[in-house]
Amino acid sequence: MRETFTKGMARNIYYGGGVFFFLVLIGLTVDTVVSLPKTDNSENLTEQVAAGKRLWERNDCIGCHTLLGEGAYFAPELGNVYTRFGESTEAIKGFIKSRPKNGIPNRRSMPQFNFTDEELEALAQFLKYSDGIKTARDWPPNIQG
Amino acid sequence: MKYESQGVAKLYFIAAIGLFVGQILFGVIMGVQYISGDFLFPEIPFNVARMVHTNLLIVWLLFGFMGSAYYLVPEESERELFSPFLAKLMFWVFLVAGALTILGYLLVPYATLAEITMNDLLPTMGREFLEQPTITKIGIVIVALSFLFNIGMTILTGRKTVITLVLLTGLAGLAVFFLFSFYNPDNLILDKYFWWFVVHLWVEGVWELIMASLLAYVLIKVTGVDREVIEKWLYIIIAMALISGLVGTGHHFFWIGTPDYWQWLGSIFSALEPIPFFMMTLFAFNVVNKRRRDHPNKAAVLWALGTAVMAFLGAGVWGFLHTLAPVNYYTHGTQITAAHGHMAFYGAYVMVVLTMISYSMPIMRGHKASNERAQVFEMWSFWLMTVSMVFITLFLTGAGILQVYLQRYSEAPLGFMVTQDKLAIFYIMREVAGLVFLAGLIVYILSFFVKGKEVEVI
Amino acid sequence: MEGGFFYRQKNLMRSTNKIPLQRASNAALASLLNLTLLPVLGFAYLIFTFKKTDPDGIDRYHTILGIKINIIAATVLLVVSGLMIFFGGFDSPWTWVYVISYFTIVHTVFIVFAIWALVRAWSGEKLRSSFTKT
Numbered sequence: 001m002r003e004t005f006t007k008g009m010a011r012n013i014y015y016g017g018g019v020f021f022f023l024v025l026i027g028l029t030v031d032t033v034v035s036l037p038k039t040d041n042s043e044n045l046t047e048q049v050a051a052g053k054r055l056w057e058r059n060d061c062i063g064c065h066t067l068l069g070e071g072a073y074f075a076p077e078l079g080n081v082y083t084r085f086g087e088s089t090e091a092i093k094g095f096i097k098s099r100p101k102n103g104i105p106n107r108r109s110m111p112q113f114n115f116t117d118e119e120l121e122a123l124a125q126f127l128k129y130s131d132g133i134k135t136a137r138d139w140p141p142n143i144q145g
Numbered sequence: 146m147k148y149e150s151q152g153v154a155k156l157y158f159i160a161a162i163g164l165f166v167g168q169i170l171f172g173v174i175m176g177v178q179y180i181s182g183d184f185l186f187p188e189i190p191f192n193v194a195r196m197v198h199t200n201l202l203i204v205w206l207l208f209g210f211m212g213s214a215y216y217l218v219p220e221e222s223e224r225e226l227f228s229p230f231l232a233k234l235m236f237w238v239f240l241v242a243g244a245l246t247i248l249g250y251l252l253v254p255y256a257t258l259a260e261i262t263m264n265d266l267l268p269t270m271g272r273e274f275l276e277q278p279t280i281t282k283i284g285i286v287i288v289a290l291s292f293l294f295n296i297g298m299t300i301l302t303g304r305k306t307v308i309t310l311v312l313l314t315g316l317a318g319l320a321v322f323f324l325f326s327f328y329n330p331d332n333l334i335l336d337k338y339f340w341w342f343v344v345h346l347w348v349e350g351v352w353e354l355i356m357a358s359l360l361a362y363v364l365i366k367v368t369g370v371d372r373e374v375i376e377k378w379l380y381i382i383i384a385m386a387l388i389s390g391l392v393g394t395g396h397h398f399f400w401i402g403t404p405d406y407w408q409w410l411g412s413i414f415s416a417l418e419p420i421p422f423f424m425m426t427l428f429a430f431n432v433v434n435k436r437r438r439d440h441p442n443k444a445a446v447l448w449a450l451g452t453a454v455m456a457f458l459g460a461g462v463w464g465f466l467h468t469l470a471p472v473n474y475y476t477h478g479t480q481i482t483a484a485h486g487h488m489a490f491y492g493a494y495v496m497v498v499l500t501m502i503s504y505s506m507p508i509m510r511g512h513k514a515s516n517e518r519a520q521v522f523e524m525w526s527f528w529l530m531t532v533s534m535v536f537i538t539l540f541l542t543g544a545g546i547l548q549v550y551l552q553r554y555s556e557a558p559l560g561f562m563v564t565q566d567k568l569a570i571f572y573i574m575r576e577v578a579g580l581v582f583l584a585g586l587i588v589y590i591l592s593f594f595v596k597g598k599e600v601e602v603i
Numbered sequence: 604m605e606g607g608f609f610y611r612q613k614n615l616m617r618s619t620n621k622i623p624l625q626r627a628s629n630a631a632l633a634s635l636l637n638l639t640l641l642p643v644l645g646f647a648y649l650i651f652t653f654k655k656t657d658p659d660g661i662d663r664y665h666t667i668l669g670i671k672i673n674i675i676a677a678t679v680l681l682v683v684s685g686l687m688i689f690f691g692g693f694d695s696p697w698t699w700v701y702v703i704s705y706f707t708i709v710h711t712v713f714i715v716f717a718i719w720a721l722v723r724a725w726s727g728e729k730l731r732s733s734f735t736k737t
Contacts, residue, residue, distance in 0.1 A: 010380035018387040057271025063192025069478030076561035108182030139400035550696035
């Protein structure tokens with residue numbers, strides 16, 4: 001076998017395997033995108049939620065937090081924060097608003113972003129929408145995220 | 146140096162090492178923030194330090210890949226670079242764009258940076274690793290395309306080898322998949338899904354092609370083993386990388402609202418992802434064992450063997466550790482991920498670039514290899530950085546296991562911040578290991594300036 | 604079992620006989636497999652093949668090496684991990700901090716060592732060779 005396994009065969013496995021599995025990935029991607037409406041909570045994806053997502057991005061929240069487990073691991077998971085905060089957007093807004101400007105001695109603290117009320121509402125609605133996404137096995141495992 | 150234009154690589158490598166230093170300094174800052182949460186707050190909040198840390202990594206690795214390509218391609222293609230001028234021009238464009246972006250992160254609040262750079266016209270900012278302002282992203286595309294044009298023209302009009310063709314495929318893939326960074330839909334799942342088309346298909350896809358071809362090139366040079374043998378290995382390694390890695394993207398689609406079948410597909414295919422890295426170790430050991438000559442550049446051989454082993458350890462073993470869906474259910478988004486990320490990036494991509502630098506830099510400076518003393522310094526830096534990275538990984542793994550147990554697995558799960566307080570000892574030890582890494586990096590830089598009896602001049 | 608997958612016959616320096624070399628390669632591969640995909644089965648192969656090997660040959664050397672590596676690995680990995688669990692307690696998070704980190708890193712060290720043994724077997728050499736290459 002060692003003499004018969006040629007470079008040409010190795011090359012064919014590379015091209016054949018690469019192209020084949022790339023096509024498989026595309027096929028699965030199409031299927032995934034088509035079936036997303038079942039889980040993606042898009043019925044609640046309002047203009048306000050979209051504005052909240054922009055705020056989320058513009059302040060690089062992902063640089064400390066995780067959202068559905070992706071992001072940085074410095075601050076709590078926010079994919080279920082709406083549930084954790086007793087399904088209250090007011091509690092979320094209150095928390096964000098109350099962050100001290102100069103932090104807390106020796107502790108990690110979220111910066112004070114000085115959001116307007118409208119912005120706070122959009123951000124809270126975005127987090128509520130994220131919480132409404134149906135993840136497999138209802139991830140995260142428990143309310144602590 | 147066989148071709149004069151290979152020399153442009155030197156610029157790229159110097160910039161890469163400079164940015165590497167910046168990356169590690171910010172890593173050390175974040176390490177302190179993990180211990181004492183208000184360190185440098187509110188001047189440099191954690192998210193800013195992290196952005197600088199990860200973006201510098203990406204930028205310097207790209208400098209490293211480009212430098213490696215500029216060095217390797219003329220020699221393989223047996224002709225001068227298509228346009229050395231374009232290579233130099235793009236170097237400065239990329240360096241200035243990169244520096245301005247990093248300064249932007251540090252000098253103004255991120256939201257202000259988004260406003261100045263008119264993010265609202267085409268919002269792409271604020272997603273992990275893709276934090277660069279849209280205008281920087283456009284700059285990256287321009288630089289990448291010019292680079293591909295330059296390298297492509299050199300390869301296609303010269304001698305074509307398996308190494309250059311694989312490298313070109315990898316680099317083209319890098320440029321193409323980066324285009325997904327411009328797609329940022331409001332639908333969070335779609336956003337996340339296609340975000341992985343940049344991140345996963347880079348580091349667990351096309352970058353593996355780049356890594357394997359760079360490693361194959363250096364191994365041909367330092368061992369003198371028959372090109373036919375090495376090319377066969379190269380093909381089979383990258384074949385396994387794509388066969389496992391493409392559908393292996395599914396291990397990111399377990400818990401983000403995507404269909405359940407990804408738990409099976411992602412688990413099965415990503416369980417195969419260690420195979421290409423395993424084969425890289427087998428390959429590197431095999432050709433070094435069968436070497437036809439003892440190359441005077443022992444440091445380069447050490448880096449080459451080191452990158453194969455550490456990539457297997459970091460990307461292969463530590464990836465497998467948490468890739469199966471039932472395990473990942475508990476470990477997703479914990480310090481386990483951070484542990485894997487650190488060792489995988491270091492082992493696979495940092496070390497392969499340092500391998501290329503180690504091999505080519507002495508040649509560009511007029512010697513076949515650095516003098517003995519300089520090589521001793523370099524090998525010390527290898528061990529300091531590599532061993533400290535193993536410890537960083539082990540401490541983060543320990544932190545991650547404890548975190549998973551207390552916060553996720555336990556009957557009475559603790560809150561995130563309560564858990565974090567209990568991980569303090571690991572974060573302290575990680576920071577110590579991080580400082581040793583920094584010391585190793587300083588020794589590495591010193592190795593370029595150490596004088597001694599020079600080996601043969603070329 | 605295909606040990607010398609990429610082995611090039613013309614590079615053969617040591618044993619002129621093909622069969623011991625093939626057996627040495629297979630033994631080293633069995634040792635590596637026992638550490639990874641086929642625990643117990645790989646070891647059974649090593650024990651089974653032992654009798655067929657030439658007492659002074661490279662095949663005997665790599666069979667014994669494989670048996671040794673795997674006995675040491677089993678001891679160091681399973682026994683030590685078992686003790687950690689025994690003394691640490693099944694329900695303590697710290698037990699799992701130590702066991703998982705320890706098992707992963709030490710296991711990998713054995714695998715990397717076995718990979719090196721395999722490439723040495725492919726070239727018909729012992730771990731340490733007395734001659735140097737030119």
